[in-house]
Amino acid sequence: xxxxxxxxxxxxxxxxxxxxxxxxxxxxxxxxxxxxxxxxxxxxxxxxxxxxxxxxxxxxxxxxxxxxxxxxxxxxxxxxxxxxxxxxxxxxxxxxxxxxxxxxxxxxxxxxxxxxxxxxxxxxxxxxxxxxxxxxxxxxxxxxxxxxxxxxxxxxxxxxxxxxxxxxxxxxxxxxxxxxxxxxxxxxxxxxxxxxxxxxxxxxxxxxxxxx
Amino acid sequence: xxxxxxxxxxxxxxxxxxxxxxxxxxxxxxxxxxxxxxxxxxxxxxxxxxxxxxxxxxxxxxxxxxxxxxxxxxxxxxxxxxxxxxxxxxxxxxxxxxxxxxxxxxxxxxxxxxxxxxxxxxxxxxxxxxxxxxxxxxxxxxxxxxxxxxxxxxxxxxxxxxxxxxxxxxxxxxxxxxxxxxxxxxxxxxxxxxxxxxxxxxxxxxxxxxxxxxxxxxxxxxxxxxxxxxxxxxxxxxxxxxxxxxxxxxxxxxxxxxxxxxxxxxxxxxxxxxxxxxxxxx
Amino acid sequence: xxxxxxxxxxxxxxxxxxxxxxxxxxxxxxxxxxxxxxxxxxxxxxxxxxxxxxxxxxxxxxxxxxxxxxxxxxxxxxxxxxxxxxxxxxxxxxxxxxxxxxxxxxxxxxxxxxxxxxxxxxxxxxxxxxxxxxxxxxxxxxxxxxxxxxxxxxxxxxxxxxxxxxxxxxxxxxxxxxxxxxxxxxxxxxxxxxxxxxxxxxxxxxxxxxxxxxxxxxxxxxxxxxxxxxxxxxxxxxxxxxxxxxxxxxxxxxxxxxxxxxxxxxxxxxxxxxxxxxxxxxxxxxxxxxx
Numbered sequence: 084x085x086x087x088x089x090x091x092x093x094x095x096x097x098x099x100x101x102x103x104x105x106x107x108x109x110x111x112x113x114x115x116x117x118x119x120x121x122x123x124x125x126x127x128x129x130x131x132x133x134x135x136x137x138x139x140x141x142x143x144x145x146x147x148x149x150x151x152x153x154x155x156x157x158x159x160x161x162x163x164x165x166x167x168x169x170x171x172x173x174x175x176x177x178x179x180x181x182x183x184x185x186x187x188x189x190x191x192x193x194x195x196x197x198x199x200x201x202x203x204x205x206x207x208x209x210x211x212x213x214x215x216x217x218x219x220x221x222x223x224x225x226x227x228x229x230x231x232x233x234x235x236x237x238x239x240x241x242x243x244x245x246x247x248x249x250x251x252x253x254x255x256x257x258x259x260x261x262x263x264x265x266x267x268x269x270x271x272x273x274x275x276x277x278x279x280x281x282x283x284x285x286x287x288x289x290x291x292x293x294x295x
Numbered sequence: 296x297x298x299x300x301x302x303x304x305x306x307x308x309x310x311x312x313x314x315x316x317x318x319x320x321x322x323x324x325x326x327x328x329x330x331x332x333x334x335x336x337x338x339x340x341x342x343x344x345x346x347x348x349x350x351x352x353x354x355x356x357x358x359x360x361x362x363x364x365x366x367x368x369x370x371x372x373x374x375x376x377x378x379x380x381x382x383x384x385x386x387x388x389x390x391x392x393x394x395x396x397x398x399x400x401x402x403x404x405x406x407x408x409x410x411x412x413x414x415x416x417x418x419x420x421x422x423x424x425x426x427x428x429x430x431x432x433x434x435x436x437x438x439x440x441x442x443x444x445x446x447x448x449x450x451x452x453x454x455x456x457x458x459x460x461x462x463x464x465x466x467x468x469x470x471x472x473x474x475x476x477x478x479x480x481x482x483x484x485x486x487x488x489x490x491x492x493x494x495x496x497x498x499x500x501x502x503x504x505x506x507x508x509x510x511x512x513x514x515x516x517x518x519x520x521x522x523x524x525x526x527x528x529x530x531x532x533x534x535x536x537x538x539x540x541x542x543x544x545x546x547x548x549x550x551x552x553x554x555x556x557x558x559x560x561x562x563x564x565x566x567x568x569x570x571x572x573x574x575x576x577x
Numbered sequence: 578x579x580x581x582x583x584x585x586x587x588x589x590x591x592x593x594x595x596x597x598x599x600x601x602x603x604x605x606x607x608x609x610x611x612x613x614x615x616x617x618x619x620x621x622x623x624x625x626x627x628x629x630x631x632x633x634x635x636x637x638x639x640x641x642x643x644x645x646x647x648x649x650x651x652x653x654x655x656x657x658x659x660x661x662x663x664x665x666x667x668x669x670x671x672x673x674x675x676x677x678x679x680x681x682x683x684x685x686x687x688x689x690x691x692x693x694x695x696x697x698x699x700x701x702x703x704x705x706x707x708x709x710x711x712x713x714x715x716x717x718x719x720x721x722x723x724x725x726x727x728x729x730x731x732x733x734x735x736x737x738x739x740x741x742x743x744x745x746x747x748x749x750x751x752x753x754x755x756x757x758x759x760x761x762x763x764x765x766x767x768x769x770x771x772x773x774x775x776x777x778x779x780x781x782x783x784x785x786x787x788x789x790x791x792x793x794x795x796x797x798x799x800x801x802x803x804x805x806x807x808x809x810x811x812x813x814x815x816x817x818x819x820x821x822x823x824x825x826x827x828x829x830x831x832x833x834x835x836x837x838x839x840x841x842x843x844x845x846x847x848x849x850x851x852x853x854x855x856x857x858x859x860x861x862x863x864x865x866x867x868x
Contacts, residue, residue: 522816
């Protein structure tokens with residue numbers, strides 16, 4: 084369909100899609116000048132250049148008022164943000180290999196965004212839990228195939244992001260037992276197989292439901 | 296010339312029959328073969344979001360020149376390279392083997408590598424590379440049919456693809472070419488005008504391609520082939536910039552349309568909740 | 578390409594940018610000054626023409642070999658010019674293996690760009706038999722050391738080598754059956770030379786801060802985000818132009834850069850011509866190769 088050019092846009096056609104009422108939010112493109120910095124504050128999806136706020140995404144523009152601030156914040160929203168892991172972001176990762184000193188994993192989600200392709204991550208032995216760091220045994224914390232919630236500690240080296248599970252809410256959230264059944268957490272360091280009743284060691288995350 | 300052992304190549308010493316035909320010479324006159332004035336653009340059709348697999352993509356037609364671009368990423372840098380706090384942009388330009396008058400090879404030749412570099416350097420100033428440290432964005436451009444100004448079309452198309460992918464950019468990039476034959480400046484030349492030998496003997500003859508960041512008024516790509524006087528060269532660059540500004544509204548229009556289509560209008564309230572939820576988490 | 582040569586600290590960067598602003602660069606030059614250029618021709622005996630050039634710490638060796646081949650079907654009455662650039666691992670360990678390939682392609686494309694206009698070099702002079710045989714000039718560029726401003730140095734060296742090139746005279750005779758035969762002259766001094774008057778030189782203008790400099794050293798190259806490589810002929814015609822680097826330029830500054838490129842390029846052309854003619858006339862004894 085796209086290969087027929089019978090309805091080409093002529094260069095002279097002017098574009099007039101600039102409605103400022105809130106009912107139909109304005110769509111802007113990268114480089115579009117939005118407001119002066121005297122009127123608004125730059126929010127996500129925008130940048131400031133020579134005293135003006137410009138959009139740096141093709142997306143919907145919103146003006147948002149926060150309490151205690153005089154100026155409203157302008158932001159351009161396209162999708163849920165954080166397509167690449169940043170320091171401090173929570174990621175979902177799948178464990179790919181475990182050794183005595185570290186555990187390698189593939190980051191599949193950053194915050195709420197599912198990635199198209201995984202990034203490599205690494206959990207070091209000392210970043211598994213906050214207490215008794217020297218007594219950590221990697222094989223009792225993770226197994227390949229586990230789904231882990233972790234926080235990005237640093238961008239790491241050229242290969243891997245450094246991840247940490249040293250918080251109560253972080254650690255293994257989904258794991259299969261040796262019998263292949265999905266295990267149920269019983270304590271912060273044990274999970275039980277519903278099929279055989281056997282217990283396996285994991286660094287279990289205390290999953291909290293997010294309030295919507 | 297390296298060959299690809301996995302493909303069956305055409306006969307090495309074959310030639311296009313066009314070489315043996317007469318080259319059409321242009322009649323003198325004020326209009327060009329397609330009836331345009333010297334400073335008129337051809338009709339442009341631009342559509343973003345054509346490749347469903349890609350993060351972003353775009354397709355452009357400028358007259359008969361057809362270019363498609365797909366953007367993937369930001370994704371992990373595949374090869375082992377140094378750690379960078381800045382993201383990386385990679386660009387590959389390929390002409391389809393049947394895109395030009397002569398048949399092209401499957402392997403990227405020098406002209407394609409040169410073109411890829413020009414497009415890359417045209418896009419780099421526009422992309423906020425510091426927003427995706429340690430990752431790379433890949434831009435793959437295929438020229439399906441080359442009817443002149445393919446490089447300019449590739450720049451415009453790749454920029455539309457990047458914006459469609461939601462890559463953060465300071466500005467979009469519009470590309471445009473000018474062919475100088477003697478005293479005439481032909482904006483957005485077709486392939487016949489690019490290859491015509493008219494004006495070859497004149498003092499000024501050449502081809503100029505410019506990539507422009509229209510709202511910041513910065514030139515991000517500039518390449519000139521041929522021989523031009525300084526004044527003519529400056530004039531040609533100015534004409535190109537004018538052409539880029541003519542393409543800008545189309546580029547903008549296309550991105551607005553594709554954004555509305557790709558992302559159903561967000562309810563302001565719900566989007567607040569989601570961003571605030573995120574802030575609470577981090 | 579700059580990353581291969583090292584890194585600069587912010588303080589060093591600032592020092593260079595401020596210096597350029599005051600028209601006083603770290604090596605004492607003004608913004609439009611070139612470094613000292615040393616050129617020597619006829620340095621490799623196995624070539625038809627050769628030249629070695631030193632520009633600051635940049636060291637280039639160019640050899641031109643003339644061979645016979647078939648002309649392009651599109652241009653049957655013209656000879657061919659082929660450029661090959663090799664970044665030797667001598668210049669930087671990064672160039673080892675295929676490491677220098679990217680830079681080499683960049684340089685050879687820049688050469689191709691300034692040479693692909695027909696008024697640059699009279700290629701019809703390289704024709705032997707139309708649609709049959711022509712001279713193919715292989716211009717091989719070897720980068721021995723990279724001390725900044727590679728493009729300008731390469732174009733200077735290529736022009737010097739082409740000036741030095743001597744192509745043996747051939748005579749085409751038709752025998753009784755109308756078959757054409759090519760005969761090479763016996764006299765080694767019976768040679769043809771190329772007219773290099775219209776061959777452009779590349780002037781690279783690097784934008785640093787709000788000003789631009791010519792002939793940037795590698796430290797200055799690291800401070801510059803955008804460069805213009807301008808081909809300039811002796812008459813001041815702009816022959817090929819390209820923006821390089823990851824930055825963008827203001828249209829006004831482009832026009833300024835073209836103007837100063839033209840100015841510097843014309844001086845450079847005439848200086849090179851002078852030097853080459855002077856060298857040719859003084860039959861100086863050659864002592865050693867790199868001496």
